[in-house]
Amino acid sequence: MKPERKAPIGGRVEDELRTWLRGRDAGPAPDRLRFRVGRVTRVAEQTAPRRIWALLRPIAAVGGVVAVAVLVLLAATLRGPAGPLASGPIPTTSPSPTIPPGLPFPNGLWPRTGAVLAVPLDGPLLAVLTLVPLLLAVLLLAHLAKRSFSDAHRSVADDSDARRSVADDPPGAGLRRMRSRRSSVLRMLGVLxxxxxxxxxxxxxxxTQIAPLQYGSGFGSDPTHTLGSRMSAGGGPEETYMAFVPGGQLRLTLTLANSGQLPLTVTSFDTQRFRVDQPAGAFVSSVEILLPAGATFSGWSPTDYHTEAFHPFELQPQSETEFALVLHLKVCGSVAPGPTPAPDAARNDPYLPTTGYVTIGELPFRYSVLGVEREIDVPLSEAIGLVFGSKAVTC
Amino acid sequence: MKAPRGDEREKDGQGVAADIAAERGRVDAAAEFSRLADRYLDTAYRLASVILGDPTEAEDAAHDAAVLAWRRFDTLRDRDRFEQWFCRIVVNVCRDRLRHRRRHPIVELPSEDDERGGLAAPEGAGQLLARDALDRAFVRLDPDHQIVVALRFYRDLTVDDIARRLEIPAGTVKSRLHQAIARLRAELERQGWREEFPDEA
Known part of the structure; x- marks a missing residue:
């Protein structure tokens, strides 16, 4: 039970404080303090250790804030609409739907909206994520170093204390006196x-991978429409030409490879982007991708073993798979069909078209790595040229 | 052995001259620091003793502040402002020590009288007990509040002077003062003391 204290404190708190604080005044500095302070300039080195930190701290703070802001802005702005392909309106007459969704569309970063990152961001993002532990380690070591510097400076003050016989102390004795066993253990744990x-x-x-989905090693084209190939300086085919067949279809066997270190899932082929970005897109009404039904790739085969409709599939690291690319061509009134190779005729390599032609150099795919959905244009090892019967072509 | 060329000798001579000048500058700075530190040591020590309430700890704080001040002495351009600058360092050192105290508090055991309760204060001991109550209330304040109160009521500095010395806005000083007094008042009332105004006395 507290004692009853009804006595007044003596006046206003401010006045009492003034009196009481003056009562705490210990008077002039004692001689021993003057002696200690007089030794300061002889014992302590005149340095300004905090200058580096004073410079680095704002730089690190601003850099960190900028990095976070850039990442947030990128995540907020660089995303595009997505969803099952061919669900949107196709601008021109399309004889058939493009890629059937097959399986439910996998969720991306924003499952509610179905939005995906519209630029290849997962490469740098992944690089940043893998560097996070390294950055944490650097920050931790920097903190430990800073604490050590601070301890060392304070130990100088301890060494300069006249109440200690520092002459007999071994080097670093002041530092050891300052550090408790607990702090030493914590420091050791921090280093570990x-x-x-x-x-x-x-x-x-x-x-770390920047663009893991790449073109594979195989390439095959339907010989009934293949005219020949233009050779590169190295000797290999650079562009393969196929005759344009109004209203018909062209079939190719292509390959995709995962050159990264993580499994990836090819989720879809972006037909609309293909039609807009590729010069040949204006002559293609739809694109169909067929997957092999349990077979392995062995070059072009007239027997069609690509019978499985496209569905998202997984590509293991350092592996590749093949697929059939079927281009359904438009019927354009002013465009004449390309030259038709004679049946059983040998390829006319190197071939240089003498009439008009358009090319397909890249295939736009969407895929996901670690749940991050992204788009990429996979450059073909050989571009595909659609050769027309006339020089000037518009559709 | 190859003899040094004339320009190398000249360069060496310049280097030695620069070293001598630097050493002379350091010696001059040390002498000036010692003179200024000695001159304002009383002020620093008394301020530390008021803030910390412990003469021994105030000695250590003043000494630590002197070491820090010497380390940064070359950053002080205007030596006429040494007193304010040195006192700011003292205040910062005291604040660190107060925070350290709060992290490692010394718990006071209740006295036998407190446990028994009901023991009336002897005649004439009221003032002593009031000071003791103030001491307890002051220790419970935040270190920043303790410093502002000490500068205001011990050094009799104005709000603007305190703001300048601590390099904080005057509004912050006012707010800290206001909060500190309110908390002191509340703590004193909690301990059973009441303020006596002049017209009551």
Whole structure:
């Protein structure tokens, strides 16, 4: 039970404080303090250790804020609409729907809206994610170093204390006196944690990949419409020409490879972007992609083993798969069909078209890695040229 | 052994001259620092003792502040402002020590009288007990509040002077003062003391 204290404090709190604080005044500095302070300039080095931190701290803070802001802005702005392909309106007459969705469309970063990153961001994003442990380790080590510097500076003050016989102390005795066993253990744990983070980051760095979905090694075209190939300076085919067949279809066997270190899922082919971006897109009414039904790629085969409708499929790291690309061509009134190769005629390589032609150099795919959906234009190892019967062509 | 060329000798001579000048500058700075520190040591020590309430700890704080001040002495352009600058360092050192105290508080055990309760204060001991109550209330304040109160009521500095010395806005000083007094008042009332105004006395 508290004692009853009804006595007044003596006046206003401010006045009492003034009196009481003056009562705490210890008077002039004692001689021993003057002696200690007099030794300061002889014992302590005149340095300004905080200058580096004073410079680095705002730079690090601003850099961190800018990095976070850029990432947030990129994530907020660089996203495009997505969803099952061919669900939107096709601008011109399309004889058949393009790629059938097959399986439910997998969720991307924003499952509610179905939006995906419209630029290839997963490469840099992935690189940043793998570097996070390394950055944490660097920050941790920097913090430990800063604390050590701080301890060292304070230990100088301790060494210069006249109440200690520092002459007999071994080097670093002041520092050891200042550090408790607990702080030493914590420091040791901090170093171990930093080392572990560096090891983790080193392991994760192997997963850094910028554009893992690439074209594979195989290429095949329907010989009944293939006119020949233009050769590159190195000797290999650079562009393969196929005759344009109004209202018909052209069939190619192509391959996709995963050159990265993580499995990826090819989720869809972007027909609309293909029609807009590729010069040949204006002559294509729809694109169909067929997957092999359990077969393995062995070059072009007249027997069609690509019978499975497109569905999202997984590509393991450092592996490749083939697919059939079927181009359904438009009927354009002013465009004459391309020259038809004679049956059983040998390829006329190198071939140079003498009439008008348009090319397909890239195939726009969407795929996901670690749940991050992205778009990419996969450059073909050989461009595909559609050769017409006349020089000037519009559709 | 190859003899140094004339320009190298000249360069060496310049280097030695620069070293001598630097050493002379350091010696001059040390002498000036010692003179200024000695001159304002009383002020610094007394301020530290008021803020910390412990003469021994105030000695250590003043000494630590002197070490820090010497380290940064070359950053002080205007040596006429040494007192304010040195006092700011003292205040910062005291603040660190107060925070350290809060992290490692010394718990006071209740006295036998407190446990028994009901023991009336002896005649003439009221003032002593009031100071003791103030001491307890002051220690419970935030270190920033303690410093502002000490500068205001011990050094009798104005709000603007405190703001200049601590390099914080005057509004912050006012707010801290207001909060500190309110908390002191509340703590004193909690301990059973009441303020006595002049017209009551």
């Amino acid at each position: 944690l930093a080392a572990a983070l560096i090891v983790v980051s080193w392991d994760l760095l192997q997963f």
